[in-house]
Amino acid sequence: MAEQHTDALDQLLELVVLLDDDMTQSLAREGLTVPRAHLAWLVHHNGPTTQRELAEALKVTPRNVTGLVDGLVAGGFVTRERHPTDRRATLVALTERGAASLAEMEKGHRDLAALLFGDMAERELDAFVEALGDVTSRLREGLQAAGEGGR
Amino acid sequence: MAEQHTDALDQLLELVVLLDDDMTQSLAREGLTVPRAHLAWLVHHNGPTTQRELAEALKVTPRNVTGLVDGLVAGGFVTRERHPTDRRATLVALTERGAASLAEMEKGHRDLAALLFGDMAERELDAFVEALGDVTSRLREGLQAAGEGGR
DNA sequence: TATTGTTATACTCTATAACTATA
DNA sequence: TATAGTTATAGAGTATAACAATA
Numbered sequence: 001m002a003e004q005h006t007d008a009l010d011q012l013l014e015l016v017v018l019l020d021d022d023m024t025q026s027l028a029r030e031g032l033t034v035p036r037a038h039l040a041w042l043v044h045h046n047g048p049t050t051q052r053e054l055a056e057a058l059k060v061t062p063r064n065v066t067g068l069v070d071g072l073v074a075g076g077f078v079t080r081e082r083h084p085t086d087r088r089a090t091l092v093a094l095t096e097r098g099a100a101s102l103a104e105m106e107k108g109h110r111d112l113a114a115l116l117f118g119d120m121a122e123r124e125l126d127a128f129v130e131a132l133g134d135v136t137s138r139l140r141e142g143l144q145a146a147g148e149g150g151r
Numbered sequence: 152m153a154e155q156h157t158d159a160l161d162q163l164l165e166l167v168v169l170l171d172d173d174m175t176q177s178l179a180r181e182g183l184t185v186p187r188a189h190l191a192w193l194v195h196h197n198g199p200t201t202q203r204e205l206a207e208a209l210k211v212t213p214r215n216v217t218g219l220v221d222g223l224v225a226g227g228f229v230t231r232e233r234h235p236t237d238r239r240a241t242l243v244a245l246t247e248r249g250a251a252s253l254a255e256m257e258k259g260h261r262d263l264a265a266l267l268f269g270d271m272a273e274r275e276l277d278a279f280v281e282a283l284g285d286v287t288s289r290l291r292e293g294l295q296a297a298g299e300g301g302r
Numbered sequence: 303t304a305t306t307g308t309t310a311t312a313c314t315c316t317a318t319a320a321c322t323a324t325a
Numbered sequence: 326t327a328t329a330g331t332t333a334t335a336g337a338g339t340a341t342a343a344c345a346a347t348a
Contacts, residue, residue, distance in 0.1 A: 004273075005264035008280050012267075015287045016167050022294055035338065052306060062307060064339060071337080088306040088347045113156035115293045116163075116286045124282065125159060131279045132162045135267045139169050142266045146176070186315065203329060213330060215316060222314080239324045239329040 012135075026108050030101050031075055035060075037105065039068050040077055040094065044102040048081060048091040077101060163286075177259050181252050182226055186211075188256065190219050191228055191245065195253040199232060199242040228252060 027037050035058075042057050043049050049057075051065045058065070069092055072078040077098035083089040094102065117125055178188050186209075193208050194200050200208075202216045209216070220243055223229040228249035234240035245253065268276055 002261060002265060004276060005268040006261055008268050008276060009260065009264040011280050011283045015283055015290070016170055018287060018290050018294065019167055022290060061340060066308065109160065110153060110157055113160040114153060116289055117156040117159050125155060127278060128282045129159045129162055131275065132166055136162070136166045136169060138267055139166070139173060143169065143173055212317060217331065
């Protein structure tokens, strides 16, 4: 019945909460918060980036990026650099410490993946990932429909 | 290889982000935030509750509960009532509007579950839930070990 | 004119510490 | 003395609006 569906959703939400706790705690050990780490992650993968680009990627206001970068600068993770051609813009770049923290984060990411899925048989894992993909697609469509209908 | 593990984790995290967005948006339509809804949800399921009990259940400071209840009172979702025997304590109770919102939330919860899992074959769903449970257990054990080792 | 990032202001969630009223 | 909840203070994330410097 429908109860099996809500049981599955509750099981999924329980995992969501735990994952969030885990991530928050790990980042706190590095002296980072989730939004700051997200920003640093983007710089790590895309190289020096303007704040405007970061605001778009994070789906957040430019004002908010100012605050996040301020925090990361204070923590020694990034620096603000002059843009070579546009003097309005600033480039956010990782420091050595920032790069080291990001490398640590990537290691933590791989370790977490191994902890969660390392013992799972390959066929089982494939089925799980496929189910995750299906659920994600349905949710994305549902969100889109709600976004259109709700306006 | 290990890459399949990180792919699976990334797929899971993508779903986590979407679920969080969906929940935040749905609650915003009701005039609620996630922490306030969590508190109201507890009152809905346990009946009138002291702020101290809510602080423990939410794993949050008593000061924080004061703020959350203030917001819910301002929104007309709950009221503060005198405790019948302990004059230090206050009981947080749902208003009619609060109860109606919670009923709506429960309906949204069931609808979401149906959207995500309604099309899934029963065997598939069982396997998915079992895998979720396994992953959750491993994460919980890992978190505990890290919490002990990290101190 | 349009864009980049900032200051000004405000709201929410979170925490610690000091305090009031009651047990 | 201990407990329930508040005020005081602070930091982080988020937003809008007004503004400066630069395109």
